[in-house]
Amino acid sequence: MAENFDVVVVGGGPGGYVAAIRASQLKMKVALVERENLGGICLNWGCIPTKALLRASEINHLLHSLDSFGFAADNVRFDFAKVIKRSRGVAAQLSGGVKHLLKKNKVTVFDGHGALAGPGKLSVTKDGKPVAELAAKHILLATGARARVIPGMEPDGKLIWSYREAMTPTALPKKLIVVGSGAIGSEFASFYLNMGAEVTLVEVMDRILPVEDAEISAFVRKAFEKQGMKIITNARVQGVRKGADDVTAVIEADGKVTELKADRLISAVGIVGNTENLGLEGTKVVVDRTHIVTDAMGRTGEPGVYAFGDITGAPWLAHKASHEGIICVEAIAGLHPHAMDVLNIPGCTYCRxxxxxxxxxxxxxxxxxxxxxxxxxxxxxxxxxxxxxxxxxxxxxxxxxxxxxxxxxxxxxxxxxxxxxxxxxxxxxxxxxxxxxxxxxxxxxxxxxxxxxxxxxxxxxxxx
CATH class of the missing domain: 3.30.390.30 (FAD/NAD-linked reductase, C-terminal dimerisation domain)
Incomplete structure (x- = not known):
């Protein structure tokens, strides 16, 4: 028999867990389904651990700039494994904090994969085995997004990295290619450059950080280049060849084709919504280019089914997901929240x-x-x-x-x-x-x- 709730949230990232807590504050009986880590990509593999890494790279930069402040130090060095370990520890601490918050707010958490199983019903499975059957008048989808994979540049965990491998390397590469200069690509490029790697940043558009104001983009490019980064814009990666312990990218830029060899390559070329295996088939939920279409309150075309956060499209930001989750829940509760103006959502890139x-x-x-x-x-x-x-x-x-x-x-x-x-x-x-x-x-x-x-x-x- 299905366990009954007022609201079931699928996805425990910054959109999902915040929505679940707000629903509980509004006296609803709430369940949250998460198949991996509470806190989602943001707390575990995105926003937070990358900032821990970037903080380490800032310290490394300062330690090599001591003379300008009147200090001197001999044999300045770092333990790269400890840098990575600290980042993972920060992520684990915050994920544990989310677990505590959900428990404090009496949200029932199910460990597994959630999928629609008919009107007002959700099935939860783990490793293909049934865990629970849930029933709710309101089912909220907040399953987030993942890195886009370009054919021929698929992450393999060794030579070609996604953001996950880029955050947990066993050693600092001497030479690195980063493909994609949005916030994710620019942050990784900045981190590895300031840790001592030779970095080349490759961007298909005519400038790096292309969503930013043109003057900002131009300034960052000059700053990166002054720090020693190589930047190639108007560039397409035609192909990638793997060696035993290196990778060669064939890059076309401004009509010229060059080959660039490095120890590792990071692919940071966009986002794809996690809409697969959610039981959307046969529903009125509309998926457009991997993202679910909703109204301003998070309602989909299927009665009782809502969506918000990265699964609904740009901007792919944790704070946007959290606020959308609150709007969705407050609308369900009849509080008449204001619709969110995406132009009022700040964007931040934590490079140097x-x-x-x-x-x-x-x-x-x-x-x-x-x-x-x-x-x-x-x-x-x-x-x-x-x-x-x-x-x-x-x-x-x-x-x-x-x-x-x-x-x-x-x-x-x-x-x-x-x-x-x-x-x-x-x-x-x-x-x-x-x-x-x-x-x-x-x-x-x-x-x-x-x-x-x-x-x-x-x-x-x-x-x-």
Whole structure:
């Protein structure tokens, strides 16, 4: 006999477990089905462990820059195995924390794979064997996404890596090729470069970090190249040849074909939704290019079936998934939540230098017909950034010239991933340039550059 719940969530990532907790807060009886690790890709193989790795690479960079701060150290070195072990330990700690939170909120967790088994029903299996039959009026799909695999460049666990192998290598490669310069590719390229590897970053578009503002992309490219990274844009990988312990990529760029040899290759070329084996056949759930189609509240075409997070498409961000999960559950509870504006979702890339943005790029704003006013402020004009020894980068703000609406904000430089939420709040509150100008920013902080950028858009900048 099926066990009855008000809500069953399939997937224990940052979308699923947050939705389950919120549903429990709203006095629903909740079950969560997870086939692998609580916390999903984000906590176990994505957001969190990669930041632990990047922190290690930042420390390595600082240790080799001690002279500029008046320090000296002999025989600076690192234990790569310990670097990896620490990253995995951080992931395990947080996954355990999610388990505790679910227990605290009285969410029943089932270890297995969930699939629709008829209206209001879900079957749970583990290793092909039945675990449970669940019944619920509301079934929420939050199964996430996985790395896209390009034919001929399939990860093999040894020479060609996906993000998983890139996070758990047994040794630091001397030479590395990273294919794809989005957030994932750029972060891995930055990590390995700062740990001492020779890195080549390959991008099919005409610039790296192609979803970012063009000025930001150009700055990051110059910064990467200054650090020693090789970058090839307008490039396609025509093929890959494997050796005993190396790999050769055949790359076409700007009409020329070259061969690039390295110890390992990381494939970071996009995302595919995990829609297979969910029992969607025979339902009214619509799947478009591997992603489930929903309305603003997460409802699919099938009554009682909902979806949110990476399985529903871009932007593929943990914080977007969490917020969508809350919206979905609150709509089920009749609370009438606001639909999410994807332009208010900040994006962050934790390479060196960091990149963060929210809203429209300058080009996108103009394409939408806005008459824009643009402000910029370089960190070289910011006292705190200079004191930190990180004066490279800038803040760029884009306003509607007629209304003063903050259309977008784009930053590259020290700790910008921690500051972008300020502009996120501003957009959510529909803040104008006047509100931002009259906001008092503390001194000395790196965030003062945000204020100065706003002032610059209106000819009132002080420190440049």
């Amino acid at each position: 230098p960091q990149v963060a943005s929210v809203g429209l790029t300058e080009a996108a704003a103009k394409a939408k017909g806005h008459d824009v006013r643009v402000g910029r402020f370089p960190f070289i004009g910011n006292g705190k950034a200079i004191a930190m020894g990180e004066p490279e980068g800038f803040v760029k703000t884009v306003f509607d010239a007629k209304t003063g609406e903050l259309l977008g904000a784009h930053m590259v430089g020290p700790e910008v991933t921690e500051m972008i939420q300020g502009y996120g709040i501003a957009r959510t509150l529909e803040t104008t340039e006047a509100d931002l100008m009259h906001t008092v920013f503390p001194h000395p902080t790196v965030s003062e550059a945000m204020h100065e950028s706003v002032l610059d858009a209106y000819g009132r900048v002080i420190h440049i």
